[in-house]
Amino acid sequence: DGGITQSPKYLFRKEGQNVTLSCEQNLNHDAMYWYRQDPGQGLRLIYYSQIVNDFQKGDIAEGYSVSREKKESFPLTVTSAQKNPTAFYLCASEGLNYGYTFGSGTRLTVV
């Protein structure tokens, strides 16, 4: 079945540590996105990529980095510069005339 796989489901980060969230899709979609969801604030766009080897900052890119070396993969790194990383992170891809498809999310907690 086609879809988006996010891993891990739960992730714990220590102070000053970088962590990477995985996002893989087998839908053959060109565009991929990372969103952050906080209670009461809705979803906010972190980064997006319309094509391999190209990506753009969203509304809240500070403290995050991404890469897009393969069409299927769009990993997100939460760096130590992100001062409030505890949140639910959602990855999505977009297909022409198909809309957005989301993964099941990664819950990141600072310990």
Place this chain on the structure above:
Amino acid sequence: KQEVTQIPAALSVPEGENLVLNCSFTDSAIYNLQWFRQDPGKGLTSLLLIQSSQREQTSGRLNASLDKSSGRSTLYIAASQPGDSATYLCAAYTNYGGSQGNLIFGKGTKLSVKP
């Protein structure tokens, strides 16, 4: 900048009732509009996508309409069931930095259907 608002923030209804969830957006120059469902602690599940040239879409007990001129979309749920309990999110497609296809989300309506 595009803003999407969903009212009410929460809704509780008895099983079997027909209901309408509302979504409004400030910029009528949207491409498409998509409705999602989110269960607690889970990702988003796409319910309906209304493309630019369409005015409504239907899937089973769900019907979504789009009126760009008034900046409104509604999601109609017929004969509600306890399994429909979830948060419903609407999202408008808009340009972002010249690129197409970025979604602006509302904060959602949390629906509870009582048996």
